[in-house]
Amino acid sequence: MKKTLQQILIWLAVVWCLAPFAWQIITSLKTNAEIAHIPTIYAPVHPTWGHYQELFSRKPFARYLWNSFLISSVSTVVCVLVSAMAAYSFSRLKVRGARGLQVGLISISFFPTIIFFFPLYELVRRTGMANNPIALIVPYITFNLPFATLILTAFFRTISLDIEEAAKVDGFNRWQILMKIIMPLSAPALATTAILIFIFCWNEFLLALTFMTRDSAKTVTAGVASLSGGSIYEIPWGAIAAAVVVSTLPLIGLVVVFQKRIIQGLTAGATKG
Amino acid sequence: MRTPAHNKKMRLEDQAFGYLMLWPAAIFVLVVAVYPVLRILWLSFFTQNLGTGLHPQFSGTLNYVRLLKDGHYWQTMMTTTVFTFIAVSTELLLGLWFALLLNEKFHGRSFARTATLIPWALPTAVLALAWAWIFNDQSGVFNDLMMRLGLLSRPVAWLGSGPTAMFSVIFADVWKTTPFMMIILLAGLQNIPEDLYEAVQIDGARAWNSFRLITLPMLMPSIMLALLFRTIQSFGIFDLIFVMTGGGPGGATETVAIYNYRTFLRYLDFGYGAAMIVVTFLITSGICLLIYWPLSRTRGARALATERAVEKSEAM
Numbered sequence: 022m023k024k025t026l027q028q029i030l031i032w033l034a035v036v037w038c039l040a041p042f043a044w045q046i047i048t049s050l051k052t053n054a055e056i057a058h059i060p061t062i063y064a065p066v067h068p069t070w071g072h073y074q075e076l077f078s079r080k081p082f083a084r085y086l087w088n089s090f091l092i093s094s095v096s097t098v099v100c101v102l103v104s105a106m107a108a109y110s111f112s113r114l115k116v117r118g119a120r121g122l123q124v125g126l127i128s129i130s131f132f133p134t135i136i137f138f139f140p141l142y143e144l145v146r147r148t149g150m151a152n153n154p155i156a157l158i159v160p161y162i163t164f165n166l167p168f169a170t171l172i173l174t175a176f177f178r179t180i181s182l183d184i185e186e187a188a189k190v191d192g193f194n195r196w197q198i199l200m201k202i203i204m205p206l207s208a209p210a211l212a213t214t215a216i217l218i219f220i221f222c223w224n225e226f227l228l229a230l231t232f233m234t235r236d237s238a239k240t241v242t243a244g245v246a247s248l249s250g251g252s253i254y255e256i257p258w259g260a261i262a263a264a265v266v267v268s269t270l271p272l273i274g275l276v277v278v279f280q281k282r283i284i285q286g287l288t289a290g291a292t293k294g
Numbered sequence: 295m296r297t298p299a300h301n302k303k304m305r306l307e308d309q310a311f312g313y314l315m316l317w318p319a320a321i322f323v324l325v326v327a328v329y330p331v332l333r334i335l336w337l338s339f340f341t342q343n344l345g346t347g348l349h350p351q352f353s354g355t356l357n358y359v360r361l362l363k364d365g366h367y368w369q370t371m372m373t374t375t376v377f378t379f380i381a382v383s384t385e386l387l388l389g390l391w392f393a394l395l396l397n398e399k400f401h402g403r404s405f406a407r408t409a410t411l412i413p414w415a416l417p418t419a420v421l422a423l424a425w426a427w428i429f430n431d432q433s434g435v436f437n438d439l440m441m442r443l444g445l446l447s448r449p450v451a452w453l454g455s456g457p458t459a460m461f462s463v464i465f466a467d468v469w470k471t472t473p474f475m476m477i478i479l480l481a482g483l484q485n486i487p488e489d490l491y492e493a494v495q496i497d498g499a500r501a502w503n504s505f506r507l508i509t510l511p512m513l514m515p516s517i518m519l520a521l522l523f524r525t526i527q528s529f530g531i532f533d534l535i536f537v538m539t540g541g542g543p544g545g546a547t548e549t550v551a552i553y554n555y556r557t558f559l560r561y562l563d564f565g566y567g568a569a570m571i572v573v574t575f576l577i578t579s580g581i582c583l584l585i586y587w588p589l590s591r592t593r594g595a596r597a598l599a600t601e602r603a604v605e606k607s608e609a610m
Contacts, residue, residue, distance in 0.1 A: 027395065027398065027400070028400065030395055031395050031396070031400065031406055032406075034392050034395060034396075034406070034410060035405075035406050035409040035410065037469070038409050038410045038412055038413050038469075038473070039409050039412060041413075041421070041424055041425065041428060041469060042412065042416070042424070044424070044427075044428060044435055045424050045427075048427065056433060057432070057433055058433070059432070059433060059438075060438055060441075060442075061433060061435050061438035103318045103319050103322065104319065106315040106316075106318060106319070107315060107316055107318070107319035109315055110311075110312040110313075110315040110316050113312075114308045114309065114311065114312030114315070115312070116309060116312035116313055116316060118316075119312070119316060122316055122319065122320055122323065125323050125327070125328070126319070126323065129323065129327045131523070131526050132327075132526075132530075132575075133526065133527060133529070133530020133532075133551065134530070134532075135530050135532060135551045135554055135555065135571065136330065136331065136334065136530075136571055136575065137326065137327060137330040137331075138330075138555070138558075139330075139334070139558050139564065139567060139568070139571075140329060140330035140333040140334060140337075141326065141330055142558070142559075143333075159322070159325070159326060160326050162322055162326075163322040163323060163325075163326035163327060164326075166319055166322060166323065170319065195307070195308065195311045196311070199315075220415055223417065224416070224417035224418065224419075226417070226418065226419035226532070226533040226537075227532055227533065227555075230419075231559065241417075241420075242417045242419045242420055243419070245419070245420045245423060246419050246420070246422075246423065246537050248423070258427050258430070258433075261423050261424075261427065262424070262427065264420070264423075265420050265421070265423060265424050268417065268420050269416045269417065269420060269421075272415045272416055272417070273412060273415070273416075275415065276408060276411050276412055276415045277408055280404065280407055280408040280411060283411060283415070284407065284411065284477055284480070284481075287474075287477045287478070287481075288477060288478065288480075288481035
């Protein structure tokens with residue numbers, strides 16, 4: 022009895038989490054007439070790919086996706102590398118002043134983006150970096166450093182010092198130890214960190230919206246948000262639903278494949294702080 | 295054999311290498327975080343807007359005085375506070391409930407965890423459009439469902455009036471961020487040692503008692519962390535509301551971050567926008583202290599109570 026009730030509640034929670042997204046899939050497959058129909062049609066009678074075609078033909082949507090992919094990937098790789106270096110220093114080498122950097126990093130993770138937004142905007146304008154992917158990549162790397170160094174520092178501390186001693190005897194220098202021993206041993210932690218950074222970059226909106234004004238430079242979040250523009254009375258809900266589905270599919274894929282890692286990473290980032 | 299001199303040399307090399315490894319991170323932090331914060335502080339003492347031809351003119355604390363008298367700022371602050379209070383407390387309760395549900399062993403747990411993680415992983419700005427569609431007054435599915443369930447007699451223009459628009463953005467935010475709460479709390483739940491529960495069960499405590507005496511106090515650090523983090527994030531909320539309502543109707547859902555954004559980019563009032571950031575930051579910090587202080591006290595008190603309960607049951 023108690024078990025059944027529990028099961029029902031769990032599935033209610035699952036439905037609650039999935040329903041809004043499922044509704045976008047359904048909407049994206051309906052014809053415009055079905056979308057506007059009252060009362061609401063829950064199962065499209067004439068499913069169509071029309072809105073998806075419209076999306077890729079009317080807007081440079083493939084370009085948005087590519088921009089997001091490029092910017093997120095580059096930010097992720099550089100951020101993981103930079104954090105791994107810092108984390109190695111934090112976890113192994115007692116460097117004076119390291120504490121200051123750690124405190125600085127933790128404070129960043131608590132500040133909302135709006136605090137950094139305007140000075141960065143000025144910088145981007147002054148250096149002529151608007152519409153250049155670097156204008157987003159550099160802040161994205163920085164915003165993800167706190168959390169990435171936190172996870173990696175904690176992980177590096179769990180690696181036995183004996184391995185490093187042995188490597189030193191074999192004539193490895195510190196850089197080789199980090200690159201050839203610590204990094205491969207940390208592959209799971211690096212992967213977890215990378216997945217989370219990628220998701221954060223893909224989802225960023227405020228900077229993407231303001232630094233990328235040219236349509237060909239936009240990332241997918243800013244691009245989708247700009248779809249609703251035009252007349253308020255004729256919002257293309259079908260195309261928007263298709264855009265929501267396409268722009269979130271990569272993330273859903275990541276979550277489905279790496280669910281365990283993501284949860285581990287989030288909790289490690291939260292509890293080790 | 296290593297000589298002391300050799301060891302010292304190694305240590306020096308390690309120091310140098312340690313610094314070298316910190317430099318890239320430090321440069322990023324200096325350029326993207328430290329510089330902006332200093333720049334904002336500096337700018338907040340200047341007037342730089344259309345009135346000065348966008349040239350900075352030192353104006354002392356003028357921006358701060360102006361802000362104190364800016365009714366619109368305090369209104370957006372109020373809106374943000376109400377939003378944060380309702381959204382974050384609902385998320386906390388719902389997240390706790392989800393975490394308790396998913397902490398049990400059951401068939402399909404992995405699927406359920408994946409599903410409940412999805413809202414967290416999706417881009418807020420994009421999902422804001424999805425929610426605007428769900429709450430659409432003409433053909434929105436929310437109206438349809440409510441009418442089918444008999445909870446509404448006629449469609450409501452959810453985003454068309456202040457209170458209902460507020461309800462809608464809170465609803466969407468709760469959906470989006472409950473998974474985050476859940477994950478943090480789930481981790482906290484899994485860190486509670488099983489034998490604590492066994493100890494209380496010997497004592498004949500019921501489910502509610504074991505929740506009150508063990509789960510809740512042991513979970514306090516996680517709750518506090520999640521609460522603080524979410525409160526800070528919520529005070530800076532931009533994406534969701536900006537896309538869903540644009541702060542409307544009539545400014546009813548305009549949060550501080552949206553007003554701040556417009557002060558910079560629409561009104562081109564740079565110095566004033568900077569002062570706004572400083573004041574908002576101070577207020578947010580104050581509110582976080584207000585949350586932290588009583589919670590850290592109850593945490594100590596509750597932990598003590600649990601210890602006693604366990605001691606008592608062990609003595610039996």
